[in-house]
Amino acid sequence: MDKIRYLIIGNSVAAVNCVEAIRGYDTTNDITIVSDEEPFNYSRPLLSYYLGGRITQERLPFVNRDFYEKHRVNLILGKRAERLDVSKKEVLLTDSTLLSCDRCLISVGGVPIVPPIEGFHDNIEGIFTFLKLKETKNLIDYIKRETIKDVVVLGGGLIGLKVVEGLVERGIKPTVIELMDRILANTFDKEASSIIEERLSQGGCKVIKEDTIQGIETKGGKISSIFLRSGKELTTSLLIIAVGVRPNLELVKGTPIRVDRGILVDRFMRTNIEDVYAAGDCAQGIDFLSKTNAVIAIWPVAARQGRTAGLNMSGITTEYPGLFAMNSVQIIDIPTISFGITNPPEEEGYEVLKRQDKTKGAYKKIVLKDSRVVGIILLNCIERAGVYGMLIREEIDVQDFKDQLLGDDFGLLVLPKDFRKHLVEGRGIVV
Amino acid sequence: MVKKRIVINEEYCMGCRVCEVYCVTQHSASKNILKAYKGEYPRPASAIVFEQKGHISFALQCRNCEEPPCVEACLTGAMYLDEEKGYVLHNRDKCVGCWMCIMVCPFGVIKPDLENKVVASKCDLCIEAEYPACVAHCPNEAIKLVEIDG
Ligand SMILES: Cc1cc2nc3c(=O)[nH]c(=O)nc-3n(C[C@H](O)[C@H](O)[C@H](O)COP(=O)(O)OP(=O)(O)OC[C@H]3O[C@@H](n4cnc5c(N)ncnc54)[C@H](O)[C@@H]3O)c2cc1C
Ligand code: SF4
Ligand code: SF4
Numbered sequence: 001m002d003k004i005r006y007l008i009i010g011n012s013v014a015a016v017n018c019v020e021a022i023r024g025y026d027t028t029n030d031i032t033i034v035s036d037e038e039p040f041n042y043s044r045p046l047l048s049y050y051l052g053g054r055i056t057q058e059r060l061p062f063v064n065r066d067f068y069e070k071h072r073v074n075l076i077l078g079k080r081a082e083r084l085d086v087s088k089k090e091v092l093l094t095d096s097t098l099l100s101c102d103r104c105l106i107s108v109g110g111v112p113i114v115p116p117i118e119g120f121h122d123n124i125e126g127i128f129t130f131l132k133l134k135e136t137k138n139l140i141d142y143i144k145r146e147t148i149k150d151v152v153v154l155g156g157g158l159i160g161l162k163v164v165e166g167l168v169e170r171g172i173k174p175t176v177i178e179l180m181d182r183i184l185a186n187t188f189d190k191e192a193s194s195i196i197e198e199r200l201s202q203g204g205c206k207v208i209k210e211d212t213i214q215g216i217e218t219k220g221g222k223i224s225s226i227f228l229r230s231g232k233e234l235t236t237s238l239l240i241i242a243v244g245v246r247p248n249l250e251l252v253k254g255t256p257i258r259v260d261r262g263i264l265v266d267r268f269m270r271t272n273i274e275d276v277y278a279a280g281d282c283a284q285g286i287d288f289l290s291k292t293n294a295v296i297a298i299w300p301v302a303a304r305q306g307r308t309a310g311l312n313m314s315g316i317t318t319e320y321p322g323l324f325a326m327n328s329v330q331i332i333d334i335p336t337i338s339f340g341i342t343n344p345p346e347e348e349g350y351e352v353l354k355r356q357d358k359t360k361g362a363y364k365k366i367v368l369k370d371s372r373v374v375g376i377i378l379l380n381c382i383e384r385a386g387v388y389g390m391l392i393r394e395e396i397d398v399q400d401f402k403d404q405l406l407g408d409d410f411g412l413l414v415l416p417k418d419f420r421k422h423l424v425e426g427r428g429i430v431v
Numbered sequence: 432m433v434k435k436r437i438v439i440n441e442e443y444c445m446g447c448r449v450c451e452v453y454c455v456t457q458h459s460a461s462k463n464i465l466k467a468y469k470g471e472y473p474r475p476a477s478a479i480v481f482e483q484k485g486h487i488s489f490a491l492q493c494r495n496c497e498e499p500p501c502v503e504a505c506l507t508g509a510m511y512l513d514e515e516k517g518y519v520l521h522n523r524d525k526c527v528g529c530w531m532c533i534m535v536c537p538f539g540v541i542k543p544d545l546e547n548k549v550v551a552s553k554c555d556l557c558i559e560a561e562y563p564a565c566v567a568h569c570p571n572e573a574i575k576l577v578e579i580d581g
Contacts, residue, residue, distance in 0.1 A: 017503075045506045049527050054548075059525065062508040300504040300535060307503075328530040335545060337534050382530060384480075384539035386500075393537075411539060412491065413482040423537070424439060424494060 004029040006313060007091060007101035009081045009251065011035035012044060013299055014107035014280030014306030016063055021310025023071045031073045032099060034091070036080035039133055040065065044109075045299060047136045048162040052169030060133065081108075086255050086273045103275045103313045106252065106263060107306060110245030110281040110297055115154075118215035118227075126223035127216075127239045130163050142238065148172065150236045152226060154213055155243035156183030161196075161329055163242045164205060168332060173204035175234065179212050187327060188336075189343045191356065192363055192377050196331050203332045208232075213239075247282045247295055260284055262295040267319045269309035277313060279305035288322035288393070289340050289374055296325050326389065328382070334361070337385040340392055341367055341375035350374075355406045357381075364406055371399040384411055390423075433578045434517035435556060437563060439489055443573035446488035450565035450574055451477040454492075457557050457564035478554040479565060480540050490565065490574060493540050493554035495519055501532035501541065509550070521553040 006022060008015045011033045019031060042060035049055045068075045076093070083092040084106075091099045112129035114120075120127070126146070128139045142148075151167060153160050156178030167174050176183065182193035183200075197207050208228070215227040216239070225235045247262035258264045258272045262284035269277045269285065279285075280302035287294035301323050311318040326339045344350035344367050354365040360380060366388070367375030373391040387410070391398065396419065398405060404414040412420050452464065454477040459467035467474060480491045499519045501510045509525035510532050512518075528548030533541050544551035557563040566576045 043506050043508075045529065046527065049529075055527060059507070059527075062506065064508075299506060299531065300500070303503045326534055328534045330528075330530070330548075333545075335530060335543070337530065339534075382533055383543065385530075385534050386536035386541075387539040389535060390537035409482070409484070411480065411482045413484050413487065413489075420441075424491070 004103060005101045006031045006103050006105075007099060008033045008105045008107060009084075009091065010107035010109055010280070010282075011037070011041065011075070011077070012107065012109060012280065012302070013062070014302040014309070015105070016041070016067070017303045017306035018105050018107070018279065018310035018313070019068075019071050019073055021307045021316075022314045024314075025311070025316055026314040027072075031071070032076065032101070033068070033073055034076045034079055034081050034093060034099070036078065036094075037132065037134070038078045040068065040075065040077065042133050044131070045162070047130065047133065048166040050133075051130075051136055051140060051163070051166030054169060081251055084251050084255055086257065086276055089275065104277065105269075105306070105309050105313065106257075106271075106276065106278040106282060107280045107302070107309075108248045108251055108282045111248045111250075112241065113243045113246055114241055115212065115243060117213050119218070120216060123221070124216070124218050124223055125221055126237055127241065130159060130240055130242045131245065139240070143170070143172070146222075146237060148238050150175070150234065151238045151240070152177060152213075152234060152236045154239065154241045156180070156207065156209075157186060157242075157244050158184070158327055158329060159244060160242040161331055163240050164200070165330060165332075168203060168205070173206075174240075175206040175208060175236075176200070177208045177211055177213060177228070179210065181210050183207060183209070184329075185343075187325070187338045187342060188377060189365060191354070192336070192338075192342075192365070192379055195361075195363055195379055196334065196336070199332050199334055245281060245297055247284070247297075249282070260293065264293060265305075267322075268312045268317065269305055269320060270312070277309040279309045285320060286322040288324040291322075296323065298325065298327060300326070324392065328385075334380050335382050336380075337376070337378045337382045339376040339385075339389050340373075341369075342377050344369075344375065353402070353406055366405050368398065368402070371397045371402075373398060373405075381408075387411060432517060433580060434495075436495060436577055436579055437492055437554070437556065437566060438575050438577050439491065440573050440575070441487060441489040443571045444489045445571055445573070446483055447570065448481055448490070449568050449570065450490045451479050451481060453564035453568040454479050457560060458552070476542050476544070476552040478540070478542070478552040480538075480542075490569075491538060491540055492565065493519060493536075494538055495556075496537075500535040500537065504531040504535045506531055510553075516556075516558070518556055518558070519553075520555055520558070521550055523549055526550050 043062040079093045151174040263278040281297040284293045308320040351368040362381040363379040365377040376388045401414045456464045458475040542551045
């Protein structure tokens with residue numbers, strides 16, 4: 001076989017899983033990773049824990065220091081892939097280095113969404129987005145250096161609330177501004193959102209809904225106040241824009257690689273261009289539930305897509321099974337986990353089961369379609385969460401034990417015995 | 432490579448929950464059943480999820496999945512596959528209690544310590560002992576250790 005040169009652009013979870021997959025079958029060919037960030041590795045979701053002071057910088061990597069060496073990866077850090085020439089299979093880096101490759105993975109992640117704000121420009125101090133380690137460090141320095149009062153977080157979605165989680169651990173009680181009529185509108189339903197909103201306000205945070213920032217005012221180059229669409233004005237010394245991320249399409253712009261919201265990939269993580277693959281937050285692959293291509297910007301999806309890409313790149317034909325949206329967020333002291341379609345449109349044949357236990361502060365919601373579980377919300381009762389996820393993935397008909405799904409003792413016992421036995425069997429073992 | 436796996440059989444389980452007691456003991460500081468239950472604080476959580484309804488019961492622990500979703504989803508590398516033994520193990524020092532592993536474990540066998548925000552227990556097949564404690568003490572062979580070719 002001719003030598004294959006693998007090139008991975010971006011060095012995060014999709015990249016690491018791609019490397020592991022390739023090295024499982026191909027121990028000899030060259031793998032190069034290019035990243036525009038400096039650290040050898042870090043876990044992006046840990047940034048909010050770092051902000052909160054729960055972990056130090058040493059704990060940010062999710063692989064050991066020798067990972068790249070052990071997997072014989074040529075790791076190029078602090079350089080951007082500026083241009084991609086898919087016909088020549090060449091990538092031009094910031095410092096004019098030209099890399100050629102035979103198979104390429106694009107795993108460049110997302111870019112923060114910044115809504116248009118009057119008076120906004122890059123040189124105002126005290127405004128941050130929340131996606132990269134470098135800006136998180138700057139944010140922490142800023143908090144330590146300045147007298148911080150009246151912090152505003154724009155965006156009450158997952159990232160916004162992760163930021164709130166971090167700030168609260170630091171003893172800062174921010175005001176959250178959310179465009180929708182409730183926070184976590186994409187992943188939660190009305191009840192769950194209102195429980196969380198209540199907890200936030202008990203914890204001293206403010207939530208302003210159905211509003212957004214229209215303009216800002218500065219004093220001495222620093223942010224001093226913001227103006228809301230509703231006409232309100234808030235003084236603030238720190239604004240964190242955490243509306244969300246969208247796929248980073250900069251590198252593929254101007255190439256024949258097909259995009260929609262993200263880079264379109266088939267079940268093998270291939271783009272429309274031969275030998276060019278994409279995975280993670282920049283990719284738009286199959287969604288298990290809708291069966292259409294969707295961007296699901298979460299860690300487990302990036303990991304699985306990266307792995308699938310790596311297998312296919314090394315010649316092991318493997319189909320991506322399609323995952324679905326899921327997340328785990330803790331808000332102050334309420335752990336929450338949600339899966340899939342949590343807030344189904346009325347009609348259209350969805351069935352909803354729910355139970356709120358006020359004494360325990362627990363809330364459980366299950367969404368069914370055609371007797372299959374398609375969505376879950378768990379607040380303060382996350383212990384067996386994965387079993388619900390399994391019901392979604394395995395498309396189990398739950399008609400016969402529907403009444404037991406909400407119970408505190410929900411577990412494998414409610415499943416039909418045959419299926420349970422099949423499930424607990426290890427490979428090669430008959431129970 | 433030969434891998435060890437714990438196999439359970441619900442038909443043999445009598446619901447005595449002895450396995451849980453020995454699991455806790457094995458993972459306690461003293462490894463002594465009386466001390467573990469009387470004197471130790473915090474007492475470790477058992478890595479067994481015990482389920483019972485009517486006359487059916489079983490004691491479930493980590494199945495050591497072939498392609499462990501908990502490892503794939505872990506944000507920190509705290510949950511990892513020990514290549515040598517072929518077990519999925521948990522490193523408490525790295526864990527931040529993000530509950531991604533709990534979200535994806537299809538068996539629901541990872542227990543959270545919500546207060547300290549760290550995984551409280553995850554079966555380690557008693558790597559420090561010769562034999563898993565639950566297997567050794569189950570009076571009815573409802574929990575067995577088998578070897579499979581991996
Ligand atoms: C604050 C925060 C909290 C989160 N919490 C969770 C959570 O709890 N659970 C969860 O499932 N998900 C969470 N996520 C989402 C999760 O981090 C992402 O899904 C995951 O990191 C995506 O991985 P990826 O491999 O696609 O690439 P990314 O992690 O997005 O990294 C892409 C990398 O490519 C680099 N890059 C971009 N362009 C170029 C270029 N041209 N040349 C070279 N390098 C380039 C970028 O600098 C970056 O380092 C969180 C995200 C954030 C921001
Ligand atoms: S903890 Fe759960 S997901 Fe992880 S290996 Fe064990 S059974 Fe599988
Ligand atoms: S709770 Fe701990 S072990 Fe589980 S995914 Fe998070 S960091 Fe990993």
